[in-house]
Amino acid sequence: MMFRKLRFSGRTEWVLISIAIISFIIAVIQVSNYNEAAPYESSEETFLHSDLIAGAGSGSLVHAQKSERTKSILLPAGFNIPEDLVRNHLKDTASSEWPISQLLSREVLNQPPGEESHYRTHEPFSMYQESEEGDCEEDLKHTIEDLEISPREIIPGNFTRILEIVIEEHDKYKDPFYKYIRPILITHIRAEFEANLVNRFWYRLSGSSVWLKDYNVHFVVSRFMFADKGERSTPKASFVLAQVFDKNWHELQDVRLVFPTNDLGGEEDPTFHSDGQTFSSYRFPRILPVPFDFHADERNMGPEDPRLILVRNKNGHDEPVAIFNSHYDKFETKEDGTKESNAFRSMFMAFPFQLTKGKRHLPELSDENTDKLYFTKSLELEVEHHEKPKTCKNWSPMVSDFEREVNGGFDTSISFATNLENLEIVRCSLDTGKCGRLYKKSGDNIGPLRGGTAFVNLNSILKQQRHIPLHKLLPPGREVYFAFARAHLHKCGCGIGFYRPNMVVMVKDEARYSAESDGGKVEATKYFYRTLYVSDYLSLHVPIDPWYVDNPYGMCEGTNALIPNGIASWKLDSLTHKEGKWIANDNLKLQFSVSDFSVDRVDFNGVLNMLLNLKGNSAFLPPPSVKGTIFEHLKVTMPELGPQGELTESLAGVGKKNIECAIESSKKFCVAFAREQEYFKNEKPKVDKAEANKKLKDQIAEFQKMYEVEIAQESNKNQQLDNPEEEEDDY
Known part of the structure; x- marks a missing residue:
């Protein structure tokens, strides 16, 4: 009845109400201007403190709006791919019955659309x-x-859903890479779910993305950090997490991308062929099978701080390349014939949509247990004719528009700014990872200015318009x-x-x-x-x-x-x-x-x-x-x-x-x-954090006890297996 009373109130009441409304608006404007200035x-x-320690910063608690294309199979635009080939390729996978969609040429967006936002x-x-x-x-x-x-927007990552898919792919569909990293991961994840503590052991950072126009999606990679002790300062391992978002930044929380890939020539390869092109597929979100120096008892393993850049391959398709750094033990042969291990932090580039069998491109990592596994093609970046530094980080990649034109419209290399203070530029082959120095300013000091994003070639941005020639x-x-x-x-x-x-x-x-x-x-x-x-x-x-x-x-x-x-x-x-x-x-x-x-x-x-x-x-x-x-x-x-x-x-x-x-x-x-x-x-x-901190420590301590029991039970189970080779067949 309040609205009826207001409707028939007198002029004085309306004046008072108007003054109150105007005063409120002025107050809001003042607060807004103060924050902005x-x-x-x-x-x-x-x-809040309780949210931070629960993983909110990594986007794990952010409510994410699902894309309508969730639980679907996306084919790249411009290819003739019969449905029966796709279904046969996806037989006995979670995606086998999902609907298939493919963009028409007129639907392809070269750039993602602009978003309406409150810019200031x-x-x-x-x-x-x-x-x-x-x-x-x-x-x-x-x-x-x-x-x-625009205001800050968090790119969400639902840890629970991501790790549910990891477990499902490991248990039900025998994902080879997840089976490979099982000793450091799978049992721990099961215990996390049982204790409802997933967000205590995982962190997500260093995210970057590229626009895949053949699907009209944002392809996002980030560092997915596993801290088995609950301390992000001493992680057990890092992985490259890949997610897919639509043009409006709604996540495709369970989707399969079919992508053109390289032909390895094997009958057992996880690929299929159509119209002269080789294809493979991944279910996203997923941990990309990037090879790394894997030892179950070590820490700080795996790829760190991935950065994405688009290159154009020899078939004329734009594909992502991930640049990252990682610990890498290299062996040098001494004069007496013995081999000595030297620890490096090296730079690598990985091709998310290309495959390699075993770790043949990284010989120091190769072993008989991985020779039959399929990994993301990855190359170490090495500057030839120069002594290799112990630590390489923060290389900023860039693609030359001129070189692409000279090569007939595709890229054969990526250049990197390896030092910004005393500018140094190297050019690295996309085929081998071998690099040559293009430019070097005198001086070797790294300085405080370090690499962040990839360098964008503004020549290519200016070519988006036709009104004014370059x-x-x-x-x-x-x-x-x-x-x-x-x-x-x-x-x-x-x-x-x-x-x-x-x-x-x-x-x-x-x-x-x-x-x-x-x-x-x-x-x-x-x-x-x-x-x-x-x-x-x-x-x-x-x-x-x-x-x-x-x-x-x-x-x-x-x-x-x-x-x-x-x-x-x-x-x-x-x-x-x-x-x-x-x-x-x-x-x-x-x-x-x-x-x-x-x-x-x-x-x-x-x-x-x-x-x-x-x-x-x-x-x-x-x-x-x-x-x-x-x-x-x-x-x-x-x-x-x-x-x-x-x-x-x-x-x-x-x-x-x-x-x-x-x-x-x-x-x-x-x-x-x-x-x-x-x-x-x-x-x-002042906030008393003692209770929250004690609760967290108690949770971690209780979890560790439960986890040790799980490990002991799994060890006993493995010892009782009649056929110790059975697990190898899963590879």
Whole structure:
């Protein structure tokens, strides 16, 4: 009856109600503006303490909306694949009776559609241009104030459902890889389910994705970390978890992708053939069968921090490649003929949609127990003619648009920035993993600026539009790359280590000169890579979760980390120019992790628009409406070489002054963030965490006792088997 009473109330009541409503709206706007304007107010924790210790940060408790294509078989667009071949291939699998779907050519989306979101303006940050001299603040700094960003979205991962599929595939369908890793995994997972403690032992981080247009899906990989003791700082093993999401980021929680793959030539291969192409399939979500140095009694095993990038194979299909690092024991033969084991942390690339039988590409890992198993094709990346360092990490991959054209439209290699401070670029064969050095700046120091996302080739992004040809946007022979790196600051004022994203713009120029040889002069080519712009820290307006989950207000204890992992897509809707400026309508999707236990995403509007209009030694040509400047621009920004291949004039970007400026400004960000945390910590109510911590420890201790009983029972059962070879048949 309240509404009827309001309807017939007098004017005075309506005035009071109107004032109350207006006051409420003003209050909401003020709060909204306050949160938006404070660059360091991201200190508010995202989850309650009880949620964090239960695995919420990894997305395991996030309610995920299912895609309508869940429990279906997806065929790649453009292939003629008879249903009977698919059904025969999937005989005796969980997917044998699922409906089959395949996109029509007109339904294929080259880029995922934009999403409606409440964008807001990112707080101002600085881009520093390269110069051999000049003051950071006065001469090299460009303040960016108009970049738009969406709120943080968690990419969900239902641990219970993921591990249910692992157990089902192991028990019912005898998945060979799951049988292979059984000694460290399967019994433990069963015990987790029995004790209802799945989220205590699993973490998910370092997620990145690519858009698979032949299915209209996001293909997401992340580091799926198994901490058998419940401590994420000392994991037992890490795996590459692969998930599939539709164009609206709804997960296909149980789906099978049929994909074109390589032909191994064996009758028992898990493949089938149609229309001259070999195919295989996986059920997702799944742990990819990436080979690693496997010993049941060791720790920190397996692939870590995977990053995805798309390459175009010789058949013209775009396929994902995962770049990761992993411990790898290599054997060297000594002078007396004996072999000595040396431990390395090496870089690898894996092809999720290609197979290999055994570990033939990784001879140190090969053994008779794995010779009949099928793994994800994986290659160690080795720089030839250079001593192998003990630790290789954070290589940033990139694909050359020019080289793809020269090769006839497909890729034969991936290049990597292995060092950003003293820029070093290597090019690695997709067939062998062998690498050669393309460019090396003097100096070997790694420095605080480290690799984050893959570098995106902006030449290919600019080709998404047809209105303005590439030669009017870029000087001849130039490729422009963009990535989010991450500076690692040590004890800058907040915790032991502090990480945030930094934007990096790198250009590659080809310069030709006449070199002397025995037969006279020959044309030679020299490559120049330069970091033209580097930003200071970006907050992304993302709340930071504590490193130690039992201390929700201790943001500056341990490590404070927001790490960029991948650029999922970059869509350019239009490009024009007006009044001497480029006008680009573009959307970039970034994926990142917070405190090493989340997989998140945000969208940016206008990153390309910002890059096109940066002042100074820009990577791009000015718009046609700016007259009389192109020749001057080329003279300043393009390399000119003498007869010995030396630079005839200084070249902007060869130094690293901009990196120094960006790091110093990032340190100020860290100090300001720490100051904010101290304020918030003092203002927040004290929370007694003793009871929650004791409950967690008691749960883990009780679980360990139960698990030891399970292991003993399984050991006794195995000893009583009449045929000890029976389990080998499952491989």
